[in-house]
Amino acid sequence: MRFDEPVLLYGAGREAISTRQFLRQIQPDLAVFVTADTGSAAIDGTAFIPPREIEQAIGERRFGTIVKSPGVSRYKPIFTHAAKAGIAVTSNLNLWGAAYRKNRTVIAISGTKGKSTTATLVHLMLVRSGLDAGLAGNVGLAPLDIADKHAITVFELSSYQTADMAFVPDIAAITNLYPEHVDWHGSVERYFDDKLHLVDREGSFAVALGSAAAGNGRVARAVRDHRRLVRELTPQEAITIEGAVAHSRLRGEHNLDNALLAAKIALAAGATMGGVLAGIAAFRPLPHRLEEHRIGTLTIVDDSISTTPEATKAALAAYPGRRIALVAGGHEREQDYGELAGLLAMRGVTVLVTLPVTGARLAEAARKAAPDLSVSQCPDLEAAIATLASIRDRFDTIILSPGAPSYNQFKNFEERGTRFVELCRTQFGTNLA
Incomplete structure (x- = not known):
């Protein structure tokens, strides 16, 4: 494998760093550029091109291949522009x-x-x-x-x-x-x-x-x-x-x-x-996937990986017989929360605290489907856990299973899950194991 023209890395995360190392191994003298729509784009051995200049760089044929990171949508107009210019778009996987x-x-x-x-x-x-x-x-x-x-x-x-x-x-x-x-x-x-x-x-x-x-x-x-x-x-x-x-x-x-x-x-x-x-x-549970912690008799479940209502339903079904406080809501992806709301009470949820943005729709649906359910809409995760601390006698298990991505308040689900556990440690005790 050999590249006859420079390469642009679109995105600067884990896969982009991996791709840069691979290119260095197979073709040490290859010129490599990097760009990113948000965040830092500092990768050793690359020259940065601001995203606003990519269209011009395509017109000038400054590179012959774009290696796109997974988080960058292949449907961005810039990739259609690149294809028309004869510039290949590929990936670390390919x-x-x-x-x-x-x-x-x-x-x-x-x-x-x-x-x-x-x-x-x-x-x-x-x-x-x-x-x-x-x-x-x-x-x-x-x-x-x-x-x-x-x-x-x-x-x-x-x-x-x-x-x-x-x-x-x-x-x-x-x-x-x-x-x-x-x-x-x-x-x-x-x-x-x-x-x-x-x-x-x-x-x-x-x-x-x-x-x-x-x-x-x-x-x-x-x-x-x-x-x-x-x-x-x-x-x-x-x-x-x-x-x-x-x-x-x-x-x-x-x-x-x-x-x-x-x-x-x-x-x-x-x-x-x-x-x-x-x-x-x-097998050991993967981080943030029904990851259990204990504080005395309280079970804390970090299921931050949950980004769909279906995942939240599965998380609740995994804890039959519990009195559950559910923390849910996050980035909007136009998903339907009606069925989930209808299942909350029968799955043992006694308390629901919701987070922006999707939490508003889930809270509204839950109030209609289960009028006896305690529902609180909170502005952020800190407020949600503080709310739960004030009604500690209503549950024995707290499950963070948002049913939505984290991007509106956290950079990824890992950061969200880690913060959830930290807040629970602060509010409910120091002996989290």
Whole structure:
């Protein structure tokens, strides 16, 4: 692989840094530029081009390739302008495909929710089966950082990455499909199409579907030929896996679904049943995904990764029999909270505190669906936790499961989850374990 013209990195986060290191390795003298719509764009060995000057730089042909970071929408008009000028637009993932795809088994896992847990489980199952497997993508390393280190590469991919994925995996998996990321994709329909680009293409690769995806007509059409589907688990295999999950740290029906899907994928890739069970036993909850903490008798659950109403419903279902204080709301993505509001009382929610912007709609819907529910609209997370501290006797569990992204108040879900735990530590005690 060689570039005949300079390269522009559009975005300056983890993947951009990874791409810069890769370019330095393969072509040390290559000129590399960087730009970013917001935040810092300081990457060693690059020259900065302000975003307002990119259109002019395209016209002057200052670079021949743009490597776009996942968070930058491929539907920005500047990329249409680049295409008309004959400038290629690619990604860290597609560069990995061009450099390292050959002679490697690739497992690519996507879906609206559950993809990180499923990919992590698949990796654990393969490794515990004695296979040489690595994990990359949204979870783990950036694609180019994993390079050619493993015979099997498991990728956890967002819709941002599947949208223009240029190579075909050996096994593609979809966990489920719900509306999300409308701001990036421009519409729900385009989000669905971009997500399902992982499976909706020519090729002889295998496909594995989670239970929710298997019952989705749009997914079924995208699979095209159902002879692609990996074999289903036998009844005995499913029972054995359910037993292993019951004794593991995987909580909730949705995580059982993730484990069953992971087992199908891993077995199709050569794992043993012993390795599958050992992988389940070795699993530890990922940060900010139903991550539990304790303060005396109070359970604190950080589910900040939750960015859809469906994820919040799954979080509540994972804690039957509890008196729950739910903290929800965040960045607006035009999602429907009506069904979630109707489920709150039956899922054990006794207190709802909401955050801007979507919290206003959830609060209104909750007041109509459950008039006896205590509902408070708060301006920020600090006020929400302070409100809960004033009514401590009404709950035994606090769950942060926003059902919305964090961007209006935090830079990412990790920052939101960390702040939530810190505030709970301050308000409810100092012995958080």
